[in-house]
Amino acid sequence: MNVQAIVVGGGIVGLSAGWHLIQGGLRQVLVLERHILASGGTGLGTGSVHTQRWHPTDSALILRSMHVMRELSERSGGAFRLYPVGRLTLAGERDVAIVQNYGRHLRTVGVDAVTLSPREVARRFPGINVSDVAVALHTEGDGVVYPPLLLWTLAGLFRNDGGTIWEGCEVRRIVADGGVARGIELANGDRIESDRIIVAAGIWTRQLLRASGFDLALKHSVAHTTVVTLGRADLWPGVSSLLDGIQGLIAIPRNPGTIMASNVSGEYEAREETAQAVLEASSVAVRLTDAALAERKSAQQRLILKQLRHRYRDHDVRGAVGHWAGLLDGTPDSHPYVGPYPGVDALWVGCGLTGYGVQRGPGIGEALAQLALERPLSVDVGAYRLDRCDHARNFRIDISGDNPFEGFREPRQSSVTVAGRG
Numbered sequence: 001m002n003v004q005a006i007v008v009g010g011g012i013v014g015l016s017a018g019w020h021l022i023q024g025g026l027r028q029v030l031v032l033e034r035h036i037l038a039s040g041g042t043g044l045g046t047g048s049v050h051t052q053r054w055h056p057t058d059s060a061l062i063l064r065s066m067h068v069m070r071e072l073s074e075r076s077g078g079a080f081r082l083y084p085v086g087r088l089t090l091a092g093e094r095d096v097a098i099v100q101n102y103g104r105h106l107r108t109v110g111v112d113a114v115t116l117s118p119r120e121v122a123r124r125f126p127g128i129n130v131s132d133v134a135v136a137l138h139t140e141g142d143g144v145v146y147p148p149l150l151l152w153t154l155a156g157l158f159r160n161d162g163g164t165i166w167e168g169c170e171v172r173r174i175v176a177d178g179g180v181a182r183g184i185e186l187a188n189g190d191r192i193e194s195d196r197i198i199v200a201a202g203i204w205t206r207q208l209l210r211a212s213g214f215d216l217a218l219k220h221s222v223a224h225t226t227v228v229t230l231g232r233a234d235l236w237p238g239v240s241s242l243l244d245g246i247q248g249l250i251a252i253p254r255n256p257g258t259i260m261a262s263n264v265s266g267e268y269e270a271r272e273e274t275a276q277a278v279l280e281a282s283s284v285a286v287r288l289t290d291a292a293l294a295e296r297k298s299a300q301q302r303l304i305l306k307q308l309r310h311r312y313r314d315h316d317v318r319g320a321v322g323h324w325a326g327l328l329d330g331t332p333d334s335h336p337y338v339g340p341y342p343g344v345d346a347l348w349v350g351c352g353l354t355g356y357g358v359q360r361g362p363g364i365g366e367a368l369a370q371l372a373l374e375r376p377l378s379v380d381v382g383a384y385r386l387d388r389c390d391h392a393r394n395f396r397i398d399i400s401g402d403n404p405f406e407g408f409r410e411p412r413q414s415s416v417t418v419a420g421r422g
């Protein structure tokens with residue numbers, strides 16, 4: 001069997017790549033998914049889509065992803081949409097200059113970021129405690145999505161436009177010879193040939209590359225979200241997506257009346273056996289398999305509830321009603337890999353999206369399709385080329401590398417502790 005393009009992975013990156021290949025004029029595009037759609041990281045994403053990122057390539061990718069999301073919203077008659085709750089970053093006295101620089105930078109890369117005083121925060125977001133806030137950054141157009149719905153909408157359009165999805169079809173390895181990828185081999189031994197192979201296998205990417213004789217520096221961390229309800233229904237419409245740099249808290253109102261919250265200390269490098277158990281099952285199974293998570297859960301929940309009650313002082317923060325967790329794929333510098341696999345023709349990879357894959361995935365998938373079709377790029381992803389990290393060297397996941405204020409640090413240490421996902 002021979003098709004024009006094979007995409008490995010039915011997550012946000014893979015489905016976006018597949019759909020953009022079809023939009024680009026290919027007729028036979030096959031997405032291969034080992035489990036079912038949305039069974040990987042995308043199905044577990046909280047859904048925050050925000051433009052407050054310090055790397056210019058990220059900002060461009062997120063703006064582009066939001067453009068793709070608007071198109072999906074239109075084409076789905078609004079069933080899928082970005083709910084525009086906005087994004088609010090809070091900082092204390094010591095970080096005023098950083099936040100102001102950060103806001104200026106975001107405006108230069110096309111992000112509509114507004115700096116707010118504590119008084120303006122209190123006026124615009126009733127019920128928020130600003131007693132320790134010195135400055136805030138607000139991006140009104142940011143919001144939240146349902147990641148599985150984003151995926152299913154893309155899958156629906158992909159199929160309607162002629163694309164093919166095979167679920168329950170695990171790719172065992174990429175078949176290459178003479179420095180050219182020729183196709184893939186499925187777990188049952190069947191082979192499919194193609195001139196274009198895109199690997200978007202999320203946390204499983206390294207495993208697949210290694211089975212094929214390739215490699216990339218990738219490791220796993222655990223992200224954990226606690227679901228908390230708010231009693232004051234009259235205040236629900238004013239709850240924004242929050243990055244509380246004073247407490248190290250991330251709080252996302254995926255639905256009115258609930259907040260999905262996490263703390264930086266809740267993200268940590270996954271133990272080898274945890275990662276292995278999850279990779280062999282599905283990332284959804286992390287809830288069952290990660291004993292370390294169970295140990296941390298109650299301490300994390302106590303901390304998060306304390307922080308939420310401090311910040312949302314008047315919202316009547318109730319107890320935690322639930323939680324979930326999943327693995328993230330991280331690179332040595334916390335930036336994704338997007339581009340051709342070095343030294344191998346006809347093979348492109350998009351992975352290492354850490355905790356920001358829902359918001360960058362549509363743009364990254366589009367970029368992979370454009371590379372495979374040799375078309376001009378909507379976003380220059382050159383900074384995320386694959387050969388920038390030595391895969392043979394061991395590394396520790398450093399989630400502070402993902403700190404949104406990283407590029408604006410003063411000579412002294414910032415008190416902003418927020419990093420990681422959300």
Ligand SMILES: Cc1cc2nc3c(=O)[nH]c(=O)nc-3n(C[C@H](O)[C@H](O)[C@H](O)COP(=O)(O)OP(=O)(O)OC[C@H]3O[C@@H](n4cnc5c(N)ncnc54)[C@H](O)[C@@H]3O)c2cc1C
Pocket residue numbers: 008009010011012013014032033034035036037038039040041042043044045046047048049169170171172200201202203204205208223224225324325326327328350351352353354355356357358359360361421422
């Ligand atoms: C708890 C949590 C909260 C998060 N919150 C946010 C958020 O608020 N905002 C945000 O932007 N991001 C968030 N993320 C991150 C985001 O969900 C991920 O970065 C993103 O979904 C990764 O997308 P992907 O397409 O790279 O991988 P995936 O969605 O994992 O897709 C990869 C697919 O490849 C398949 N696959 C793997 N190997 C093979 C193989 N050999 N053959 C065939 N198929 C294969 C897998 O089954 C999987 O379906 C969060 C993640 C977690 C865990």
